[in-house]
Amino acid sequence: MSNLMNTYGRLPVEFDHGQGVWLWDKEGNKYLDALAGIAVNAVGHAHPRLVKAISDQASKLIHCSNYFQISLQEQVAAKLLEHSGLDAVFFCNSGLEANECAFKIARKYGHQKGIKVPTIVVLKKAFHGRSISTLSATGNPGVRKDFDPFMEGIIQIDENDLDGLRKLAKTNKDIVALMFEPIQGEGG
Ligand SMILES: Cc1ncc(COP(=O)(O)O)c(C=O)c1O
Incomplete structure (x- = not known):
């Protein structure tokens, strides 16, 4: 019996530590980490420069909020x-927050053009996150089930239907953005 809310179908494996592209579970079995935290551990596990950077920062200042100047943010943004x-650059904590930001920018752009319901086109098999707005842009019925009503201003289209997209863009003047994953994950 877990104390955690049942939101993921977890596999019965617990990783203990990692090094570069390798992972070890609690029993000492070694794995090649081809999942990489769903493609977010871009520099692998326990890289000494990353460990040092996180540890140096944590030993100085753990958090100060965006109400103040943060020169390191400026330096990373410049890069x-x-x-x-x-x-x-807009820094945030997760993929869905990045997508929320993208929706907000697209909607603001639409309102500046006098569009009442700025509309974003997404692919039917997309996955954009699990908040209400990003679920509205996600097709998979399995993750959407029980969470409606969804956000208005989203049109879902089939992938690779460029003619359909062109037709839609010509006839629907409320469209302000097209959102899709350059590398299809759940879409296959
Ligand atoms: C393509 C894609 N977009 C958005 C997200 C949402 O990211 P996060 O889980 O960081 O909110 C994910 C998460 O797996 C994803 O794979």
């Missing part, structure tokens, strides 16, 4: 802008 060619 991200240099590599992406984009205009500004």
Whole structure:
């Protein structure tokens, strides 16, 4: 019996530690970590520079909120802008928050153009997160079940239907954004 809310179908394996691309469970079995925390552990496990950076920061200041100047955020943002060619960075804690931010930017853009219900086009087999807005943009009935009503201003289309998308864009003047995963996960 677990004390945790039953939100994930967890496998009966508990990892103890990792090194680079390798993981070890509590029984000492070694695994190649091909999942990488669902593609978020980009630099692997226990990299000495990452461990040092986290430990140095934690020993100085654990959190101070975004009400104050944070020069390290500025430095990281400068690097991200240099590599992406984009205009500004928004730091957040999770994928769904990044997507919420994207919805808000798209909706604001739509309202500035005088559109009452700014509409975002997504793929039917997409996965964008588990908050109400990102579930609204997620097709999988298994994760949507029991959580309606969903957000308005979302149109779901089939993947690879470029003609359908072109037709939609011509006829629906409320469309402000197209959101899709460049690498299809749940979509296959
Ligand atoms: C493609 C995609 N988008 C969004 C999310 C949501 O990210 P998070 O779990 O960090 O909120 C996930 C999570 O697995 C994802 O795979």
